[in-house]
Amino acid sequence: MGTPLGDFVRAKRDSVQPQSLGLPDRGRRRSPGLRRLDLAARAGISVEYLTRIEQGRDRRPSPAVVHALADALSLDPSEREHLRYLAKITGGECSAHARSTPATRQVRPSVIETLRLLEPGIAVVTNRLGDILARTSGYESVTGAAGLLDDDTPNLTRYVFTDSRARTFFADWDDIADEQAFDLWLGPSAENSEWLTAQLAAVAGPDFTRRRNRHVVPRRGLLRLNHPCGLELRLRRETLELSSDAQQIIVFLPADDTTAEAVAQLGRGPHGRLRAIS
Template identity: 45%
Template structure:
């Protein structure tokens, strides 16, 4: 059971919705942009006292009907609504999906061989905490100068939020930061290691991480494009694909040039190009 997580998630979504978004008149004198408990309770057809108990973690067994009414009132998307129901199930003591009890930091030989076959593409394997476990030489050539691999146990979230060099590397740093936190948040309700790591990261990074963590974001992209700045080849646009491995908390990320200029730039990092 994750005490308080259901209420905290519900509260985060209530505070993110403006009255205008749910058809209520705007009041210029409001002190908070989000919905008041009384407003959400009215829209969902529940009492303010009952909603308060849910948000404060004193009622951990709301019915499916109540949860659906709250999701509808808040105009939650399918992903947020599903997460709300899953949190309620977990809070009630029902097992929903696999729970991770140990942090995986080993990679099977066959996965290592797969990475070797993907050379010289920049690829890496990461666990659910963002630990970089193995990577290709192509990834080292691309990201080594950034400093992300300097640590004894490199971690993409730690680098993004704690290392000041990350903001120079990721031209879309705000988006990268949002997506990393969304990745981590998806497991916060089922894995104490996630919560412990988040507390450590909050202490090291401060509000840049903690503010995002408190918003409880969902829906990070598994594919898309990203812009990186490399000290030798300049700015490159990379398409990324995230593949779930058979190990439940390991993912393989493959980076590919998103345009011809980026392809030519990456080629300069390959051995024998004269640029390394």
């Protein structure tokens, strides 16, 4: 049985073109990407050892081996961080992943007050599962008409994968789907597993499972929205991590004057007060 670490190494190896690393083109192959022999040589390990890592038979590679694999695959900083994280959870060394107590969904009063100071801007408090725990009226004005907040306990991941409106609302739906699937790896494992099995995987379908298992580290560029009222929005995202709560505040900023005017127009419509959900 494979492991998250092995799956990621194999997926990255398959995606690397030998020519990009200065290696000769060895002609047609049954599978794309870099050969195990070439990756093992670049990392300074045996092909047998690399095979054991990819197949999940070796779950505790040393930090030096993990670093060598990152160098051999020419991973960028975000991908390196994810590789190290997967090595920890695969080896059972990551307490954040192993804990059995689900992360709290309560939002601390000081966080609510911080959100209040951001009014009437666009901001939201979420956890790694995509639960929307608190939001500003500006966030409601931008997302409410698209159906994201229809549920009593709105969840962005569930919305992206199960609500047909999401594919229109998010101009770059594929990128957003990859982001939401990837972020589930960073959630508490006990709560994550139960929620995935009981609520999401069964209704989200194989596309969700495929995206989660291929470990695409998201770039998180501009967020482009097609608002139901006909406005096109381009938003920059700033994320403030609340590591002790396993939550985050995400602030959305207009990326251009046209978006700023559109956001102001939406804000003049009827909207509610700051909302917090336990």
